[in-house]
Amino acid sequence: MKKIVVFALVLLLSLSMGFAAGAKDQAPKVEVDLMNASWDEIVEAAKAEGEVTFYTWYFPDYFREAANDFQEKYGIKVNLIVGDQTANFNKAISEKDMARGTIDAMIVGGQWVKTTMDLDLFWGPIKNLIPEADMLAPSLWEVQEGVLTKGYLAPFHRNQTGILYDPQRVPNPPQTWKELEAWIDANPKKFGFNDPSKGGSGQSFVHTLIKETTGGLEKYVGDTEVDPAKVANWNLAWDWAYSRKDKLTFTVSNNDSIIRLNDGEIAMTFGWDDNVKDMMNKGNLFSRARMYIPTMGAAGGGDTMGVLKNSPRKAAAVLFIAHITSPEQQLKKYQMLGAYPARTDIEITDSLLTEEDRANNALAWFPAPYKDYMISEFVKNVLMR
Amino acid sequence: MKRQTVPIPLHLIQKRRQKRFYLGLTAFFVIVQLLWVGIPIFMAVMWSLVNPNDSWSYPNILPPSFSLDQWDYVFKYTNIGRALRTSYTVAPLAVILSFLLSLPTSYILGRKNVPGKKIFMLVVLLPMIMPGMVVALFLSRVFSILGLSQTFFGLVVAHTLMSMPYMIRVMTTSFAAIPQDVIDAAENLGATTYVKIKDIFLPMIRPGLLAGMIFAFTTSIEEFNLTFIIGTPTFETIPTILYSFMGYNFIRTNASVVSLLMMTPNIVMLFLVERFLKSDYLSASLGKM
Numbered sequence: 001m002k003k004i005v006v007f008a009l010v011l012l013l014s015l016s017m018g019f020a021a022g023a024k025d026q027a028p029k030v031e032v033d034l035m036n037a038s039w040d041e042i043v044e045a046a047k048a049e050g051e052v053t054f055y056t057w058y059f060p061d062y063f064r065e066a067a068n069d070f071q072e073k074y075g076i077k078v079n080l081i082v083g084d085q086t087a088n089f090n091k092a093i094s095e096k097d098m099a100r101g102t103i104d105a106m107i108v109g110g111q112w113v114k115t116t117m118d119l120d121l122f123w124g125p126i127k128n129l130i131p132e133a134d135m136l137a138p139s140l141w142e143v144q145e146g147v148l149t150k151g152y153l154a155p156f157h158r159n160q161t162g163i164l165y166d167p168q169r170v171p172n173p174p175q176t177w178k179e180l181e182a183w184i185d186a187n188p189k190k191f192g193f194n195d196p197s198k199g200g201s202g203q204s205f206v207h208t209l210i211k212e213t214t215g216g217l218e219k220y221v222g223d224t225e226v227d228p229a230k231v232a233n234w235n236l237a238w239d240w241a242y243s244r245k246d247k248l249t250f251t252v253s254n255n256d257s258i259i260r261l262n263d264g265e266i267a268m269t270f271g272w273d274d275n276v277k278d279m280m281n282k283g284n285l286f287s288r289a290r291m292y293i294p295t296m297g298a299a300g301g302g303d304t305m306g307v308l309k310n311s312p313r314k315a316a317a318v319l320f321i322a323h324i325t326s327p328e329q330q331l332k333k334y335q336m337l338g339a340y341p342a343r344t345d346i347e348i349t350d351s352l353l354t355e356e357d358r359a360n361n362a363l364a365w366f367p368a369p370y371k372d373y374m375i376s377e378f379v380k381n382v383l384m385r
Numbered sequence: 386m387k388r389q390t391v392p393i394p395l396h397l398i399q400k401r402r403q404k405r406f407y408l409g410l411t412a413f414f415v416i417v418q419l420l421w422v423g424i425p426i427f428m429a430v431m432w433s434l435v436n437p438n439d440s441w442s443y444p445n446i447l448p449p450s451f452s453l454d455q456w457d458y459v460f461k462y463t464n465i466g467r468a469l470r471t472s473y474t475v476a477p478l479a480v481i482l483s484f485l486l487s488l489p490t491s492y493i494l495g496r497k498n499v500p501g502k503k504i505f506m507l508v509v510l511l512p513m514i515m516p517g518m519v520v521a522l523f524l525s526r527v528f529s530i531l532g533l534s535q536t537f538f539g540l541v542v543a544h545t546l547m548s549m550p551y552m553i554r555v556m557t558t559s560f561a562a563i564p565q566d567v568i569d570a571a572e573n574l575g576a577t578t579y580v581k582i583k584d585i586f587l588p589m590i591r592p593g594l595l596a597g598m599i600f601a602f603t604t605s606i607e608e609f610n611l612t613f614i615i616g617t618p619t620f621e622t623i624p625t626i627l628y629s630f631m632g633y634n635f636i637r638t639n640a641s642v643v644s645l646l647m648m649t650p651n652i653v654m655l656f657l658v659e660r661f662l663k664s665d666y667l668s669a670s671l672g673k674m
Binding site for chain 2: 053055057058060061064079080081082083084085086087090091094098102103111198199253254255256259262263264278279280281282283284285286287
């Protein structure tokens with residue numbers, strides 16, 4: 001027993017010392033004013049930094065390939081961490097006050113964009129640093145899901161919500177609100193959407209519900225805080241959902257809605273196109289599933305990438321973001337995953353959603369304060385009631 | 386010739402009834418185990434073998450075709466190899482460290498009457514009650530100040546801290562269960578402190594110690610929050626990979642592969658520990674073997 005304990009302690013100490021030495025950050029200090037540097041100087045600075053740490057929570061296949069391509073092209077190693085969305089942001093926020101963080105760049109989803117922008121987590125603006133920045137979705141450079149991002153977050157891809165359905169069980173999917181309402185009444189529990197506090201596709205459904213039951217979305221444009229007069233009639237939306245509570249299926253996440261469709265529990269749901277395609281690619285959703293944006297509209301947006309303020313390798317982070325947004329990588333991502341590119345100069349064929357739907361029926365989110373209010377009020381007046 | 390029926394003795398009837406009762410109980414246990422353990426494992430195996438080109442969906446009861454593509458995906462595109470190495474290096478060290486650190490505390494709490502003992506017992510359990518991410522966020526600051534973030538030693542310490550409440554709780558109960566008579570007898574026969582530890586305390590707490598080790602080991606293997614905050618990007622463990630396929634981005638096929646990878650060594654370890662548990666010194670000392 002004594003021998004085992006002594007052996008274990010010696011092993012622990014030696015391993016700790018070994019690993020600690022390995023973990024020591026030996027990145028050289030690069031003294032370049034990145035904001036005023038030329039692109040060649042940024043590339044040189046990135047090469048001198050030698051590595052970059054990037055956090056995401058999806059598409060490990062694409063990001064692994066992109067990291068390998070990046071290393072091959074620039075000789076810069078990518079520490080790719082595919083974590084959990086909430087944990088990624090909790091980690092970034094917990095390191096906010098550290099002079100030197102451990103994350104260089106990360107994917108930013110709509111769920112967290114307001115919190116992270118409010119906390120001033122990102123370095124930038126990086127729009128002027130990225131080559132061909134104008135080729136990336138212009139609106140996403142400025143606003144992400146109703147939050148002003150002012151060029152701090154680079155578009156990664158554009159995603160869009162819509163109605164996802166099983167064509168064997170829904171031969172004539174609804175286009176208008178009245179048609180959807182009639183379908184739900186005729187097929188209790190067969191239409192589902194996620195709790196809006198747990199994912200964007202559920203938020204998009206509630207967003208359309210508000211549009212259709214309270215008089216459109218135009219009145220909210222430009223507001224920076226919730227105007228009580230404009231939300232006074234939102235009870236109409238809550239009453240609509242509450243009166244159909246026993247006919248609707250509430251799911252717990254974007255993917256849960258897709259899983260329940262695949263399992264046959266529901267026949268129709270709201271979903272994100274990139275999510276749907278990823279689930280199909282991995283055998284988690286039947287390939288006969290179809291998706292469209294109804295004429296009543298559904299919100300869309302996109303995910304972005306940001307460089308952390310306390311990143312120790314900002315040049316490499318900017319270079320990696322430029323690499324991800326390059327035409328080759330954006331095309332590769334689309335070919336691998338079917339996720340709609342952020343670049344506007346790539347010709348897209350065989351997309352899950354038609355270009356016609358995107359042009360005519362995609363809605364922009366109302367400003368972020370209304371979205372936050374919508375989520376809390378829906379939970380209070382429908383789910384908790 | 387008419388056969389005479391001999392009445393069955395009452396004790397035999399009772400014995401048969403008892404046998405039927407125990408058989409019923411065993412059948413119930415087996416069914417419950419199959420439902421609660423067997424079905425989830427079966428489903429995980431099935432989902433891990435789903436062919437990505439031929440999805441498993443309604444109304445198919447089983448996947449229409451099988452492939453190893455999901456396993457290939459996890460090994461090709463995630464850092465599962467390094468995660469497995471880190472997890473199975475950290476966990477045994479965390480178990481040993483938590484045993485050594487818990488030993489004096491458990492002894493005092495189990496055998497001595499110290500003031501505030503009950504409050505202390507509750508305090509020890511607090512890390513188990515508080516949400517993992519909350520503990521992780523607070524502790525990460527302390528680890529950062531002490532220079533333990535992003536170090537292997539820091540990771541072992543973090544896992545030790547998370548394992549210790551289980552170890553202390555189980556070992557305290559084991560220490561408390563040792564009969565004072567046995568210790569008194571040993572002392573009367575001139576046993577030194579070393580002999581008492583070697584021949585009485587350690588053998589008698591062994592079942593508790595092994596149970597504590599199982600808890601500590603599985604806690605370490607499953608620990609996510611603190612590892613993610615203070616360990617990544619330098620270190621990744623199995624749950625840091627698993628969580629990317631769970632929760633917000635739940636993908637059943639990939640999550641099943643990682644779950645099975647995480648579960649299999651634990652099951653082997655449980656069987657090994659079960660073998661050790663068979664020699665129950667404590668029960669023997671109480672004349673129950």
